Amino acid sequence: MTIAQAIRDGIAARIRSGELKPGHRLPVEHEMVAAYGCSRATVSKAMASLAAAGLIERRRKAGSFVARPHLEQAVLAVPDIARIVGERGEVYGWRLAERRAAKATDLADDDPHPGARLFVAGTHLAGGAPFAIERRLIALDAVPGVEEADFEREAPGSWLLARIPWSEARHRIDAVAASRADAMALGIASGAPCLRIERWTWRGASPVTHVVQVFPGDRYSLVARFGPSD
Amino acid sequence: MTIAQAIRDGIAARIRSGELKPGHRLPVEHEMVAAYGCSRATVSKAMASLAAAGLIERRRKAGSFVARPHLEQAVLAVPDIARIVGERGEVYGWRLAERRAAKATDLADDDPHPGARLFVAGTHLAGGAPFAIERRLIALDAVPGVEEADFEREAPGSWLLARIPWSEARHRIDAVAASRADAMALGIASGAPCLRIERWTWRGASPVTHVVQVFPGDRYSLVARFGPSD
DNA sequence: AAGTGGTCTAGACCACATA
DNA sequence: ATGTGGTCTAGACCACTTC
Numbered sequence: 411m412t413i414a415q416a417i418r419d420g421i422a423a424r425i426r427s428g429e430l431k432p433g434h435r436l437p438v439e440h441e442m443v444a445a446y447g448c449s450r451a452t453v454s455k456a457m458a459s460l461a462a463a464g465l466i467e468r469r470r471k472a473g474s475f476v477a478r479p480h481l482e483q484a485v486l487a488v489p490d491i492a493r494i495v496g497e498r499g500e501v502y503g504w505r506l507a508e509r510r511a512a513k514a515t516d517l518a519d520d521d522p523h524p525g526a527r528l529f530v531a532g533t534h535l536a537g538g539a540p541f542a543i544e545r546r547l548i549a550l551d552a553v554p555g556v557e558e559a560d561f562e563r564e565a566p567g568s569w570l571l572a573r574i575p576w577s578e579a580r581h582r583i584d585a586v587a588a589s590r591a592d593a594m595a596l597g598i599a600s601g602a603p604c605l606r607i608e609r610w611t612w613r614g615a616s617p618v619t620h621v622v623q624v625f626p627g628d629r630y631s632l633v634a635r636f637g638p639s640d
Numbered sequence: 641m642t643i644a645q646a647i648r649d650g651i652a653a654r655i656r657s658g659e660l661k662p663g664h665r666l667p668v669e670h671e672m673v674a675a676y677g678c679s680r681a682t683v684s685k686a687m688a689s690l691a692a693a694g695l696i697e698r699r700r701k702a703g704s705f706v707a708r709p710h711l712e713q714a715v716l717a718v719p720d721i722a723r724i725v726g727e728r729g730e731v732y733g734w735r736l737a738e739r740r741a742a743k744a745t746d747l748a749d750d751d752p753h754p755g756a757r758l759f760v761a762g763t764h765l766a767g768g769a770p771f772a773i774e775r776r777l778i779a780l781d782a783v784p785g786v787e788e789a790d791f792e793r794e795a796p797g798s799w800l801l802a803r804i805p806w807s808e809a810r811h812r813i814d815a816v817a818a819s820r821a822d823a824m825a826l827g828i829a830s831g832a833p834c835l836r837i838e839r840w841t842w843r844g845a846s847p848v849t850h851v852v853q854v855f856p857g858d859r860y861s862l863v864a865r866f867g868p869s870d
Numbered sequence: 871a872a873g874t875g876g877t878c879t880a881g882a883c884c885a886c887a888t889a
Numbered sequence: 890a891t892g893t894g895g896t897c898t899a900g901a902c903c904a905c906t907t908c
Contacts, residue, residue: 412895412896412897413896413897414896414897422806425805425806426805426806426807426843426844427805427843427844428805428843430805431805432805438873438874438875439874439875440874448897448898449897449898449899449900450898450899450900451877451878451896451897451898451899452896452897452898454875454876454877455896455897457875458875458876465806468874468875468876469874469875469905469906469907470873470874470875470876470904470905470906470907471872471873471874471875471905471906471907471908472873472874472875472906472907473873473874473875474874474875478802479801479804479805479806479807480720480801481718481720481801481807481809481841482717482718482720482723483715483716483717483718484715484716484718484809484811485713485714485715485716486713486714486715486716486811486864487712487713488711488712488713488714488864488866490710490711490712493712571708571709571710571711572708574709575655575656575657575658575660575661575662575709576655576656576695576709577656577709577711578865578866579711579714579865579866580863580864580865580866581714581862581863581864581865581866582861582862582863582864583813583835583861583862583863583864584835584857584861584862585815585816585833585834585835585836585855585857586815586833586857587832587833587857601831602817603815603816603817603833603834603857604815604833605813605814605815606815609711611711613656614656614657625815627814627815627816627817627833631812631813631814632811632812632813632814633810633811633812633813634716634718634810634811634812634813635808635809635810635811636718636808636809636810636811642876642877642878643877643878644877644878668892668893668894669893669894670893678878678879679878679879679880679881680879680880680881681877681878681879681880681896681897682877682878682879684894684895684896685877685878687894688894688895698893698894698895699886699887699888699893699894700885700886700887700888700892700893700894700895701886701887701888701889701891701892701893701894702887702888702892702893702894703892703893703894704893704894
């Protein structure tokens with residue numbers, strides 16, 4: 411364990427235990443240098459880490475203070491479906507249902523970035539049974555070579571993940587009732603509750619892909635954990 | 641903009657643009673010191689930040705490499721319901737439905753930490769109409785004073801948030817069909833799809849609270865964003 | 871005006887993974 | 890055995906904010 415980690419964990423523990431209450435002022439850095447017998451850079455690193463984790467707030471000239479607790483965000487595991495299925499110990503599969511040229515507005519009306527898209531729809535399979543369905547638009551200009559890709563064999567998500575350098579994403583998570591068509595594809599009752607995940611991905615300012623995935627509510631849960639960072 | 645930020649952003653931009661492809665080896669730190677004309681600590685800080693963001697991977701003796709893109713996690717906004725309602729421009733309210741002594745297993749069977757609990761159930765209101773229902777267990781030993789709290793006036797979530805020093809949390813997000821009772825409380829049809837959020841909160845090793853919140857699927861979506869850090 | 875955190879330098883030692 | 894990243898020191902200057 412590094413010195414910076416030890417300092418951070420010690421203070422974090424005193425905050426979590428309630429010994430240091432919200433609003434409490436922590437010693438200034440030079441006092442902590444004396445108390446811990448290390449350099450100021452090390453103290454500073456520990457304090458910066460606490461601030462990044464939201465445990466403390468730091469203000470110049472004023473000092474460092476224990477923050478009010480807040481639970482406003484958590485790290486969400488975003489489904490890489492092939493991996494999820496593999497971790498369940500089932501065999502992953504993909505079945506292409508449709509592939510055609512499309513426009514940006516075919517999946518949603520609010521896409522401000524026009525341009526040619528490829529529409530791909532299909533079903534993710536776990537142990538041969540439907541696990542999730544997916545409808546996806548891929549921007550042709552952002553993804554060279556996509557028109558030659560073989561989406562009969564490989565799901566477009568993993569194909570893209572291996573080729574697009576980096577991305578920014580926005581997710582929207584909903585509960586919806588399965589439409590007739592979706593229920594058929596998933597082998598569930600029409601109207602059954604489903605978890606719907608919609609994801610927009612960009613590369614810089616240009617959209618790369620926009621996907622809607624629908625999971626039967628009884629077959630998949632998202633799990634997120636939030637705790638002391640590191 | 642600091643030197644470390646400038647170095648980080650420059651490399652991040654080259655990775656996102658595709659100029660630096662996954663697997664590409666970046667210069668070693670002492671070369672970057674020469675290239676940027678700064679100290680090694682500054683280069684190291686920039687590279688550590690890139691590694692924390694998942695853009696690069698660093699291995700001792702081997703060097704630093706552009707990482708394969710991955711979108712496995714995102715920062716999830718966890719509902720602080722009063723705030724959500726306020727941001728929608730509606731008036732928040734809370735209606736207590738039930739309050740009684742309970743056991744840890746009353747909400748789920750798998751709580752390994754026995755002990756006395758307080759059970760609280762009620763409805764969150766937006767503009768007077770039901771917005772979400774909540775069922776909650778609160779551990780008496782972890783939350784002194786909870787037996788005297790007035791949950792007629794204040795929702796237990798915000799009451800707890802203002803008093804519990806810090807917490808670790810686990811979330812589970814599901815799509816479920818509204819039960820008869822939940823549908824009545826929410827003013828929706830029985831069986832309608834709902835987003836169900838379950839959260840366990842700890843303080844150190846001891847559980848603090850365990851809550852199930854149910855939102856009508858058409859009234860609330862979770863939104864997550866994932867992008868370049870900072 | 872003074873004190874605080876934010877950042878940087880130049881140098882050092884070490885653990886570790888690879889060659 | 891060697892080179893890499895990981896961490897730390899001691900000191901410095903600066904920007905900002907409150908006093």
